[in-house]
Structure formats: C-alpha cells, structure tokens
Amino acid sequence: MKTIHKYFRPSLISASLATLFAASPALSQESDTTQSAEAEEKIQVVGRRISETEIAIGTGEVTNTLAVTRDALLSAPAGISGLKMLESLPGFNVQTDGALGLYEFGNSVNVRAFNLSQIGFVLNGVPMGRSDAFGGSPIFRYVDNENLASVVASPGAGDVSAPSYSSLGPIASYYSVDPSDKMGGLVSMTIGDDNLQRSFVKLETGDINGFKAFISRSKTDSDLWRGPGTIDREHIEGKAIYTFDQGTTLEFSYVANDFFDYDSPSGTAATFEADYYYSYSDSIPEGCISADPGVYDFNQDGTIDDSDFTPVFTGSNCTSYYEDRINVRDDKLYSLQLNTYLTDNLMFTGTAYLEDKDGYGVSPDSYSNTLGIYTDQAA
Incomplete structure (x- = not known):
C-alpha cells in the first residue's frame, strides 16, 4: 500500500x-x-508507552479489561476493519480473509473458549446484535477507525452492567470520539494493491454556544485479493452533542453503512496448496448454458417451436460462477443519549436507539444437493 x-x-x-x-x-x-x-x-x-498503565490493565474496573487506545487505532492502516483491531489485545485471536479484514464471511475471533458469536459488542452504550453476517449486526459495519477514541475489551467475563445482548462472556466496547471544540476538517486518501482506493473526509463545526458536531464519509473500493469480484463500502458517521450545563449533555449519533462484495470460496489445505489463488470462475463455466425443455413454445400445428430457447444453468459444476454469489448490506443506526447528574454523586444515563437493517445475499446450491434436501422433506 x-x-x-x-x-x-x-x-x-x-x-x-x-x-x-x-x-x-x-x-x-x-x-x-x-x-x-x-x-x-x-x-x-x-x-x-502507547497507553497509560491504568488504561491498559483496567484499573478501577469491575473486571479485567484491555484497551486499544486512539494512538494505536490511528497507527493502523487506513480502512482496516474495526474488528481486526482486537488482534493487538492479549488473549484475542483474530483471523480475517485479506489484509484489511473487509470480507464479511472471512472473520473469526476467539477469546479463550469463546468465539465471535459469543462475544458481546457495544458501541457508545448501544448493544450490537449478533455478529452473524447474515442479518446480524457485526461491529465492523458501524465504525471507522478514524472516528474511534478507544476499544475496551474484557477477555473474561464482562461487567454485569455492560449493555450486551449476549450471555455474560467477553465484551468489547467501542467508543467514538466527541466532536472537536474547534472548527476544521480532515481529508485523507489511500491507494494500494488490488486496486484499493479509499477516501476519508471529515468536517467539524466546532463549539457553537454549547453545540458541536461532526460528519464524516469514507469510501472504499477494492478488488478481491484472489479471484474475480470487488468490495465496495460507503460509510457515513455523524455525531452531535449539546451541553445544557456542566453536568447535562444530550448526544445524537448516526451511522450508515452501504456494503457490497462478492464471495470467496473456502477449501481444504490441499486445495490451496495446489492453487494458492483458488477462487470462483470469472466467466460462466463451459457447458453450463443449455435450453430448458420446460419453456418450449408450440406452433399451431402442435410441433415444438425451437426458435426461442431460454438459457439456464444446468449441472452441479455450474454454481462456481462468481456473479452468483454476492452480499449486499444497507444498515443504519440512530442513537440518542442523555447524561445528567440527579445529585452530586448520582448520574443518570439513558440511551434510545433504532437500527434500520436491509440487505440480502445470494449463494446458489448444486442441483443434486437441492434435490436431496427436497426428497428428504417430501418424505
């Protein structure tokens, strides 16, 4: 890069x-x-030292915590997945497909005996849903590293007060930066291998009589590191804070993530030893297009009109075309948080949020396998 x-x-x-x-x-x-x-x-x-000792080991926390500081987040390559940042923490084993970790179906995280689906993720007090790429709410869809202040994780049991949707296992809490008190902006551009192009633009309003906000947009376009297909990601984040007095603030956050990518096939070690860049076919495999007898038209005399055949995919080897496997996501997250002191020693924090999710995925099945499932169901 x-x-x-x-x-x-x-x-x-x-x-x-x-x-x-x-x-x-x-x-x-x-x-x-x-x-x-x-x-x-x-x-x-x-x-x-990248971070202070009390931050790194979690002094004053209910449970053992580990933290990735903002300096460490900004030192990572631009565009890297927010999930991949956990790999710098002791006890976290993170594996991704590709250097940036943007391929959604190629991520795995293990902490002791827990895997990705058993780890709770929290963003600014909002509990993320399950981490499954199919209809879930994986954390990497909702963050850009440039906007993160810190990532605090509990490799063991999480704090019982953490707003996690999952069982009480490891919890990773992501905190975004607050808007700056000064008006300004940031523009960055990154290019790299596999036709990677990523732009990041951020604008700050500065403090205007207690109100301050920022809006940012990143756009990532890249080819898959192996085989045909692309990764396209547009990510927008906004945050606004209004300070009523020294002890009361109202905070609004907005995240929109528009994502599209193609699938990459998995295989055995022997498969990749034979072909390290093993992938789906960039063109329709030979012999996969033929006429479907069920759509023949008939002439008035009863004979078959073979002038207009409908081409279809046939055969079990015809599911290897890369255009047949896509992942499309359009997710939005709105949150509103009120922080105020009820007394000198008692603070109230209330968070309301709405998650708007849309998307679909396509992954064809072989005819023989589908027939087997159908036969079992029919029986």
Missing part, C-alpha cells in the same frame, strides 16, 4: 546501535583495555 505504517521497538534498535558502536573501537585496543571498556560499558534503553 502507498500509505505505509511501520511498527518498531526503540529498545531493540537502541541496544543494537549501542553494541555496534561500542564494539568498533575495541578492535584496535589491547585485550586488557578491551575487557576494561566492556566492563564499564552501559547501554541505555529508551522506550515509548
């Missing part, structure tokens, strides 16, 4: 350079002088 983010450990580099420059002059000295110099040699290691 043209936008390159490099991770490095200053401590390792510092130690290596110190050893290198300390060893060079020693070659020209006597053995006793060398031993004396090595005995007095000191290596100073300088490091940089």
Whole structure:
C-alpha cells in the first residue's frame, strides 16, 4: 500500500546501535583495555508507552479489561476493519480473509473458549446484535477507525452492567470520539494493491454556544485479493452533542453503512496448496448454458417451436460462477443519549436507539444437493 505504517521497538534498535558502536573501537585496543571498556560499558534503553498503565490493565474496573487506545487505532492502516483491531489485545485471536479484514464471511475471533458469536459488542452504550453476517449486526459495519477514541475489551467475563445482548462472556466496547471544540476538517486518501482506493473526509463545526458536531464519509473500493469480484463500502458517521450545563449533555449519533462484495470460496489445505489463488470462475463455466425443455413454445400445428430457447444453468459444476454469489448490506443506526447528574454523586444515563437493517445475499446450491434436501422433506 502507498500509505505505509511501520511498527518498531526503540529498545531493540537502541541496544543494537549501542553494541555496534561500542564494539568498533575495541578492535584496535589491547585485550586488557578491551575487557576494561566492556566492563564499564552501559547501554541505555529508551522506550515509548502507547497507553497509560491504568488504561491498559483496567484499573478501577469491575473486571479485567484491555484497551486499544486512539494512538494505536490511528497507527493502523487506513480502512482496516474495526474488528481486526482486537488482534493487538492479549488473549484475542483474530483471523480475517485479506489484509484489511473487509470480507464479511472471512472473520473469526476467539477469546479463550469463546468465539465471535459469543462475544458481546457495544458501541457508545448501544448493544450490537449478533455478529452473524447474515442479518446480524457485526461491529465492523458501524465504525471507522478514524472516528474511534478507544476499544475496551474484557477477555473474561464482562461487567454485569455492560449493555450486551449476549450471555455474560467477553465484551468489547467501542467508543467514538466527541466532536472537536474547534472548527476544521480532515481529508485523507489511500491507494494500494488490488486496486484499493479509499477516501476519508471529515468536517467539524466546532463549539457553537454549547453545540458541536461532526460528519464524516469514507469510501472504499477494492478488488478481491484472489479471484474475480470487488468490495465496495460507503460509510457515513455523524455525531452531535449539546451541553445544557456542566453536568447535562444530550448526544445524537448516526451511522450508515452501504456494503457490497462478492464471495470467496473456502477449501481444504490441499486445495490451496495446489492453487494458492483458488477462487470462483470469472466467466460462466463451459457447458453450463443449455435450453430448458420446460419453456418450449408450440406452433399451431402442435410441433415444438425451437426458435426461442431460454438459457439456464444446468449441472452441479455450474454454481462456481462468481456473479452468483454476492452480499449486499444497507444498515443504519440512530442513537440518542442523555447524561445528567440527579445529585452530586448520582448520574443518570439513558440511551434510545433504532437500527434500520436491509440487505440480502445470494449463494446458489448444486442441483443434486437441492434435490436431496427436497426428497428428504417430501418424505
């Protein structure tokens, strides 16, 4: 990718350079002088902490928590899936299809004995639905890394006060940034392999008599990393906060995610060893188009009119055409949150939200398998 983010450990580099420059002059000295110099040699290691200790280990929390800070979120490649950011946390095993993790059916997360479907996800106090790509509410549809303030996760049992839809297992809470007090904006563009193009635009109103808001839009277009097909994602986020007084705020958030991609086939290890870029066919397989006898027209004399046949797919090998497998999603999330102090030591937080979901997926089945299912049902 043209936008390159490099991770490095200053401590390792510092130690290596110190050893290198300390060893060079020693070659020209006597053995006793060398031993004396090595005995007095000191290596100073300088490091940089990404987050404060109390944030990283969750001091003051009911349960053990781990956090991905905003600095870490912004250090990730632009356009990376919000789910993939969990892989930097100890105990979280995240696997995705592709470097950015945008392919919705290629994601898996394991935390101890829990998998993705058993992990609860929360966005600004709103519990996400199940993480299934078929009709669910996976977190990566509702976040852009540029707008995230932090991700706080409980690898064990989550806090009982967390508004999670699932059973009390691991919980990952995502928090978006508040609008800036200053008027401004941000524009970024990323290009990379597989014809990746991603733009991000954000506008800030600044503080206007207690009111401040932002609106952002990102657009991601890319080819699949293997085989034909594309990934197209348009993501819009907005947030507005009005401060009535020092202890009372009203916050409105809006997320819209328009997503379209093609499926990628799974296979055994032997399949990928034989062809690493194993994928669906970019054209209709040979012999898959034929006439369906059931749609023949008849002439007035009773003979079959074969001048207008309807082409159809036939045969079990004809389900490998990539255009037959698509995933289309159009999801929106509206939330309204009131925060106010009822007394000096008692705060009330109320959240109302509405999720508007739409979409469909297409994945054809072979004729022989469908016939078998039909036969079983008929029996």
